[in-house]
Amino acid sequence: MEKKPFRLEDLPRKDPFTTPPAPYFDELPQRIQARIREQDKKSARIINWSPSRLWLATGAAAAIAVMTYLSWPVRQDSIGTDSLSLVQRKEIISYLQQQNVSPQDLSEIYENDTFLDSLANQPLQLIKVSKAALLEQIPLEDLDI
Amino acid sequence: MTDQELLDKFANPDTRNYAFNLLVRKYQQKVYSLIRKMVIDHSDADDLTQETFIKVWHHLEEFRGDSQLFTWIYRIASNECLNFLNKKKRRFFLPLDDVDYELEAKVDADPDLSGDEIQNKLQKAILRLPEKQRLVFHLRYYDEMPYEQMAEITGTSEGALKASYHHAVRKIEEFLNGN
Numbered sequence: 001m002e003k004k005p006f007r008l009e010d011l012p013r014k015d016p017f018t019t020p021p022a023p024y025f026d027e028l029p030q031r032i033q034a035r036i037r038e039q040d041k042k043s044a045r046i047i048n049w050s051p052s053r054l055w056l057a058t059g060a061a062a063a064i065a066v067m068t069y070l071s072w073p074v075r076q077d078s079i080g081t082d083s084l085s086l087v088q089r090k091e092i093i094s095y096l097q098q099q100n101v102s103p104q105d106l107s108e109i110y111e112n113d114t115f116l117d118s119l120a121n122q123p124l125q126l127i128k129v130s131k132a133a134l135l136e137q138i139p140l141e142d143l144d145i
Numbered sequence: 146m147t148d149q150e151l152l153d154k155f156a157n158p159d160t161r162n163y164a165f166n167l168l169v170r171k172y173q174q175k176v177y178s179l180i181r182k183m184v185i186d187h188s189d190a191d192d193l194t195q196e197t198f199i200k201v202w203h204h205l206e207e208f209r210g211d212s213q214l215f216t217w218i219y220r221i222a223s224n225e226c227l228n229f230l231n232k233k234k235r236r237f238f239l240p241l242d243d244v245d246y247e248l249e250a251k252v253d254a255d256p257d258l259s260g261d262e263i264q265n266k267l268q269k270a271i272l273r274l275p276e277k278q279r280l281v282f283h284l285r286y287y288d289e290m291p292y293e294q295m296a297e298i299t300g301t302s303e304g305a306l307k308a309s310y311h312h313a314v315r316k317i318e319e320f321l322n323g324n
Binding site: 005006007008011013014015016017019020025027028031034035036039045 | 161165166169170173174177178180181184186194195198199262265266267268286287314317318321322
């Protein structure tokens with residue numbers, strides 16, 4: 001014999017949960033109102049913005065910005081060649097001597113710079129260097145002869 | 146006291162607390178009952194019931210009277226339940242099935258359930274419905290609410306609600322017959 005399929009309408013319609021025991025519903029309204037008062041207290045502590053407070057805050061921020069700008073350390077730009085030209089030669093020499101830079105060192109530096117600058121301007125093939133001089137610079141073991 | 150009398154007393158600052166007290170006493174059991182069926186757990190239902198009435202307190206002045214007061218309160222309660230269940234799913238990264246499994250476990254463990262085996266099976270079958278369809282089922286099956294009123298609560302058309310309810314019944318019957 002086939003089992004009759006279950007139908008929802010055959011089931012008695014009743015609330016599946018029992019009512020919470022007393023005094024749950026007696027006390028619920030007071031608990032809700034207590035929670036509302038608590039929330040109202042918390043929201044009252046938050047600062048409410050008004051136009052006057054907004055202007056005050058803007059003014060304070062502007063004042064802080066100005067003070068910061070004025071008290072910012074001045075950046076020292078590098079000394080340009082125009083400024084350097086105002087310095088007397090003897091003062092420069094005195095300074096270099098204090099730094100243990102001799103005039104010969106200076107002249108060598110000048111010559112080297114001039115030579116290197118010329119290399120930059122001159123194509124390599126125009127540099128007059130003999131083959132023998134080149135070969136002297138290359139270790140024999142590196143030559144594939 | 147009629148709903149209009151309650152609203153009039155609520156509008157008066159001197160009698161607002163008294164009116165609210167009466168309003169809560171009038172509707173608390175029905176609101177709690179709906180919420181409890183949706184979330185199963187008593188402490189969750191208690192919390193959501195309180196939140197519902199707190200929202201009523203804050204927004205009752207905006208109530209325009211274009212629906213019954215009870216419908217308006219029920220709508221708030223329904224939204225609280227749906228938001229709670231969705232939040233639970235998101236907070237624990239649980240898929241819907243796991244949330245339902247958790248609620249089914251609560252059905253087994255809940256001392257407030259009638260203890261009738263077939264009723265417990267029915268509750269588990271209802272838990273397998275999507276949340277909104279579950280709400281529709283509760284409103285129609287347990288509260289015997291007219292579809293017109295359900296449409297105001299859920300914001301869904303009457304036709305869609307009828308279809309949703311009949312599908313819910315079929316799913317529940319299939320589940321109970323399968324077991």
